[in-house]
Amino acid sequence: MGLDLSRLITLSGYLCALLGGGSLFPYLPLTPRLVFLAGLAAGLAAQRRHHPLIPHLLLTAGSLLLFFWYAVQFNRHNPALPVASILMILLGSRLADEKTPRTWLQTCAIALFCLSASSLFDLGPRFLLLLALMMPLLALMLVLLTAKSHPGSLDHTGLKRLVAVGFGIPAAALLLTPLFFPILPRTQLPLWQFIQQAGGTQPAGLPDTVTPGSSAQVSTSDLPVFRAEMPRIDPHQLYWRGPTFSRLHGLQWLKDTASPPAATPLGQQVRQIITMEPGGARSLIGLDLPLAFTDQRGATIPPINWSRPLPSPRRIRYEVRSVSVDTRPAPAPDRALLTRLPAETPLRLRQLSARLQNAGTNAQARLDALERWFRTAGFRYSRSDLPTGDNALDSFLFVSHRGHCEFFASGFALLARGAGLPARLVGGYYGGEYNDLGGYYRVGEARAHVWVEVWIGGKGWIRVDPSGFAVNADSALGGTRHRTLLTRIGLLLDALDYTWNTAVITYDLSRQLQLADNLHTRFRTFHLHDLTRLLPAAGLLAAAIGMLWLYLRLRHGNRFDRRVRLLRRFRRQLEKSHAIPRAAPLGMFDIAQQTNCPQIDAFVAIYARSLYRECDLTRGEYRQLNRLLRAGFRRTVP
Amino acid sequence: MSVTGYVGMVNLQGLHVELLPPAAVHAGQPVSFSLRVFNAKRHVSSFLLLCSSGGNSVPLGHLRPAASSELPLELIFEGRGRRRIDTVRVSSPFPVNFFVRSCRLRVDCAFLLYPRLLPCSPSEGGDSRGRHQAERRRNGRGNDGEVEQIVEYSGRESLRQIHWKLSARSDALKVKQYLSALNDPLLIDLERLPGNLEERLSRAAWLVCHWVQGRPVGLRLGGEVVPPLAGQRQKHHLLTALALYGKTDQSDLKGAISSSN
Numbered sequence: 019m020g021l022d023l024s025r026l027i028t029l030s031g032y033l034c035a036l037l038g039g040g041s042l043f044p045y046l047p048l049t050p051r052l053v054f055l056a057g058l059a060a061g062l063a064a065q066r067r068h069h070p071l072i073p074h075l076l077l078t079a080g081s082l083l084l085f086f087w088y089a090v091q092f093n094r095h096n097p098a099l100p101v102a103s104i105l106m107i108l109l110g111s112r113l114a115d116e117k118t119p120r121t122w123l124q125t126c127a128i129a130l131f132c133l134s135a136s137s138l139f140d141l142g143p144r145f146l147l148l149l150a151l152m153m154p155l156l157a158l159m160l161v162l163l164t165a166k167s168h169p170g171s172l173d174h175t176g177l178k179r180l181v182a183v184g185f186g187i188p189a190a191a192l193l194l195t196p197l198f199f200p201i202l203p204r205t206q207l208p209l210w211q212f213i214q215q216a217g218g219t220q221p222a223g224l225p226d227t228v229t230p231g232s233s234a235q236v237s238t239s240d241l242p243v244f245r246a247e248m249p250r251i252d253p254h255q256l257y258w259r260g261p262t263f264s265r266l267h268g269l270q271w272l273k274d275t276a277s278p279p280a281a282t283p284l285g286q287q288v289r290q291i292i293t294m295e296p297g298g299a300r301s302l303i304g305l306d307l308p309l310a311f312t313d314q315r316g317a318t319i320p321p322i323n324w325s326r327p328l329p330s331p332r333r334i335r336y337e338v339r340s341v342s343v344d345t346r347p348a349p350a351p352d353r354a355l356l357t358r359l360p361a362e363t364p365l366r367l368r369q370l371s372a373r374l375q376n377a378g379t380n381a382q383a384r385l386d387a388l389e390r391w392f393r394t395a396g397f398r399y400s401r402s403d404l405p406t407g408d409n410a411l412d413s414f415l416f417v418s419h420r421g422h423c424e425f426f427a428s429g430f431a432l433l434a435r436g437a438g439l440p441a442r443l444v445g446g447y448y449g450g451e452y453n454d455l456g457g458y459y460r461v462g463e464a465r466a467h468v469w470v471e472v473w474i475g476g477k478g479w480i481r482v483d484p485s486g487f488a489v490n491a492d493s494a495l496g497g498t499r500h501r502t503l504l505t506r507i508g509l510l511l512d513a514l515d516y517t518w519n520t521a522v523i524t525y526d527l528s529r530q531l532q533l534a535d536n537l538h539t540r541f542r543t544f545h546l547h548d549l550t551r552l553l554p555a556a557g558l559l560a561a562a563i564g565m566l567w568l569y570l571r572l573r574h575g576n577r578f579d580r581r582v583r584l585l586r587r588f589r590r591q592l593e594k595s596h597a598i599p600r601a602a603p604l605g606m607f608d609i610a611q612q613t614n615c616p617q618i619d620a621f622v623a624i625y626a627r628s629l630y631r632e633c634d635l636t637r638g639e640y641r642q643l644n645r646l647l648r649a650g651f652r653r654t655v656p
Numbered sequence: 657m658s659v660t661g662y663v664g665m666v667n668l669q670g671l672h673v674e675l676l677p678p679a680a681v682h683a684g685q686p687v688s689f690s691l692r693v694f695n696a697k698r699h700v701s702s703f704l705l706l707c708s709s710g711g712n713s714v715p716l717g718h719l720r721p722a723a724s725s726e727l728p729l730e731l732i733f734e735g736r737g738r739r740r741i742d743t744v745r746v747s748s749p750f751p752v753n754f755f756v757r758s759c760r761l762r763v764d765c766a767f768l769l770y771p772r773l774l775p776c777s778p779s780e781g782g783d784s785r786g787r788h789q790a791e792r793r794r795n796g797r798g799n800d801g802e803v804e805q806i807v808e809y810s811g812r813e814s815l816r817q818i819h820w821k822l823s824a825r826s827d828a829l830k831v832k833q834y835l836s837a838l839n840d841p842l843l844i845d846l847e848r849l850p851g852n853l854e855e856r857l858s859r860a861a862w863l864v865c866h867w868v869q870g871r872p873v874g875l876r877l878g879g880e881v882v883p884p885l886a887g888q889r890q891k892h893h894l895l896t897a898l899a900l901y902g903k904t905d906q907s908d909l910k911g912a913i914s915s916s917n
Contacts, residue, residue: 164753168704169715176718190659601764
């Protein structure tokens with residue numbers, strides 16, 4: 019099968035349509051899917067019969083009908099699906115229609131729109147892969163369609179070179195992308211992410227209340243909530259702190275609205291760059307204990323904003339400095355508030371806490387006794403078959419001994435309070451899978467966690483995770499997982515996803531300003547001696563370019579140039595000696611005949627010999643021609 | 657956009673064109689110029705070119721690096737005299753047809769535009785029977801002129817000349833003797849041709865083209881006379897004289913006439 023322009027157009031066109039339609043296919047309802055498949059089948063059948071199966075008018079009317087059907091379904095809350103369905107229907111209609119260059123162009127444009135629309139549902143590496151496949155095809159299609167509409171004919175070699183150009187254009191554009199991407203204007207608010215909300219599945223985020231017993235089971239979804247770029251640390255220290263819960267309404271813990279007190283930096287600090295997924299946590303999250311939050315431009319976020327709801331459901335990125343400690347010194351809190359038990363506190367809990375109060379003379383001893391009780395009571399961490407209802411906590415503590423972190427933390431905190439120890443809950447996440455490739459922890463929704471902080475005089479707030487006292491704590495709280503090949507592939511894909519999101523998706527105006535700030539700072543602090551450090555690298559680069567140039571020069575030579583230069587000098591000489599204009603449409607033999615000059619005859623003979631034997635001038639010939647040109651041509655007197 | 661723009665720019669870079677006129681260019685008649693396009697780029701082909709001049713264009717699909725291609729470019733001109741095509745416009749929608757990029761390349765193609773050809777009979781302006789009758793006789797006999805006389809067959813004549821009907825009636829073979837039409841000189845007198853000056857020049861040009869291949873053709877042009885001669889060189893001289901007649905620059909005309917004399 020030979021290379022043929024029309025065949026290439028057909029092949030590339032169908033591939034484009036398949037990529038575009040295929041990217042949107044999984045997200046659409048049945049009708050647009052069927053229309054696309056039917057259009058594809060009709061188009062292929064028409065290709066074989068060289069005649070369209072469905073009349074153009076019928077196709078247009080059908081497309082319009084479906085267009086209006088989906089257009090009326092468009093609304094603010096569901097903008098993506100109707101638009102994507104319309105695009106898919108239009109693509110199917112174009113595929114079924116007669117194939118002219120115009121139809122192919124429309125098909126490719128709609129296929130590209132379909133691919134773009136698929137990003138409303140998933141803007142991940144899959145989209146990037148499909149885009150990387152479609153771009154060369156689209157460029158090729160444009161080049162081929164241009165050739166098709168041109169009256170000039172293309173030979174086999176011409177067509178092959180044209181295909182190479184078609185693929186070369188996006189390759190060259192890819193090289194330019196890093197140059198243009200950072201400087202192209204961006205909006206402050208990423209509009210695409212705003213629309214994307216409609217189709218995407220998002221994590222639920224941390225709740226504003228902690229209510230043990232509200233549901234018989236909890237979510238096990240592993241949707242990523244955030245990723246934290248940081249070095250790997252002890253997995254038992256991976257407590258990602260969110261809001262605190264001090265007040266109780268019945269047995270329901272309410273989120274604190276007061277700003278957290280500034281923490282004192284003690285111990286080794288850990289720096290993290292957190293990228294929060296849209297709809298992830300509802301307030302800033304940082305490794306326990308966060309000292310300071312800074313935004314992308316390096317501005318410090320005041321503590322008052324740490325626990326406030328995040329401004330938008332977009333993907334956000336910030337930096338946290340934390341200190342990894344279990345205890346932090348703090349002034350005495352509101353003891354009355356933090357030791358208060360609600361009226362709904364189960365009787366058995368009150369009795370137990372009263373016993374614990376007598377267990378020791380000081381706070382630490384009472385805390386130890388409480389921990390000991392939890393360790394020995396035989397609690398099991400479970401996400402299903404949980405006690406529900408008003409007596410859920412009582413049932414957990416004294417009957418079933420099965421529950422998740424909310425039961426553990428809530429029970430522990432109430433018992434601590436009953437024993438006279440100020441206690442509160444801390445919401446957040448625990449653990450995370452470290453991705454060595456990306457150098458970050460990925461924390462999923464299933465890792466949402468609640469633990470307890472108990473205040474002990476002289477020490478401060480002590481972090482206690484009662485869930486860790488469960489007999490199955492290691493396995494239930496996501497201990498070290500065995501990394502299978504599939505897990506590794508998953509981590510690789512996640513690293514790609516993360517890179518894509520951080521480098522491309524979240525690149526907005528503030529990142530641009532940050533880049534500009536950095537450049538400005540570097541420029542201001544630039545010294546000449548900085549340049550000297552670059553000299554070896556620059557020298558190496560120059561040497562490499564020089565070697566490449568020399569190699570190409572030696573390989574291909576400047577034979578062509580040399581001959582052209584000789585010819586130019588020859589025409590110049592002729593103009594001087596015989597007044598024959600340089601642009602005169604005369605061949606060399608005509609000139610020799612007309613001028614009747616022996617030097618010109620000699621020049622033409624040597625030059626033409628080299629030209630017609632299709633090889634370069636020998637060194638001797640080159641010298642001889644140069645000699646002739648230097649000596650000049652004398653006009654023969656008739 | 658920047659890449660396609662650059663590719664489009666490179667596509668037209670390093671192109672050289674040469675326009676070669678045909679041997680004779682008459683007004684009002686489509687003539688095929690030879691357009692040689694040369695791609696001086698060493699490694700890069702040029703694609704989808706359209707070379708145009710004078711409202712006509714010729715496409716070229718692909719031109720390899722360091723190669724040339726020769727294309728016929730049909731052109732029509734009006735008037736007569738010296739003409740010059742300075743540039744040829746080369747355009748291309750390559751690579752993606754968003755924009756058509758074009759450039760003008762120098763060709764400096766100079767040529768002489770001969771008058772339009774208007775068919776005409778030699779009797780209308782030619783003097784070939786009266787004054788030149790004697791010359792015609794002197795010039796001898798031929799095979800393609802009019803029958804001059806019937807004579808006895810001498811054995812040297814060709815069989816075609818035998819008058820079979822007359823020979824059948826007599827005892828001897830009779831042969832026809834022709835006047836040589838080819839050698840019959842024709843002196844075209846511009847003043848005697850009908851029409852206005854341009855029409856007369858056109859008719860004279862037609863007579864020249866029609867007869868000059870095998871018959872001496874001369875020209876009386878104003879006060880000057882170009883003596884009758886046959887052949888390509890004479891044709892060129894006569895047509896040049898006709899093309900430049902009445903034009904401001906008469907030196908060429910005088911040159912053409914004197915070189916003929």
